Amino acid sequence: MRRSRQCVRGRLWVAGVAMAGRLCGCSGGKDFRGYTVQAAGSAQRGRVLIAHYKCGSCHMIPGIHGADGQFGPPLLFMSRRTYIAGEFENTPRNLAHWIQDPQGMKPKTTMPELGLNQQEATDIAAYLQTLR
Numbered sequence: 001m002r003r004s005r006q007c008v009r010g011r012l013w014v015a016g017v018a019m020a021g022r023l024c025g026c027s028g029g030k031d032f033r034g035y036t037v038q039a040a041g042s043a044q045r046g047r048v049l050i051a052h053y054k055c056g057s058c059h060m061i062p063g064i065h066g067a068d069g070q071f072g073p074p075l076l077f078m079s080r081r082t083y084i085a086g087e088f089e090n091t092p093r094n095l096a097h098w099i100q101d102p103q104g105m106k107p108k109t110t111m112p113e114l115g116l117n118q119q120e121a122t123d124i125a126a127y128l129q130t131l132r
Helices: 002-023 043-052 092-100 118-128
Strands: none
Touching (some): 043 118, 092 118
């Protein structure tokens, strides 16, 4: 009887350690791709809006002709990034909010207010979330 309890405890301990590793993001040395949560907008419209608002004059943006700006950070691999502007969790909602109201989220940022409405910001965020 005593031996079986120790065995069960041992198995529970091993299972607990394995679960803790998964919860903490331990991948056992394997490289896992992040998942993408699609924004509610249209990535196609977002691509057009990025060109229209000339976001590429400040940012390098893959898939946008002439978007080779050096002033703002390059927007490569946006769907893989953890944070936006170094402070905000990279979710479609936060990204759209950042695009629409950067000064409201981070006063004195160099990102300008472009006068975008919510749908435009959501569409641009949808395009940026396709960049893997």
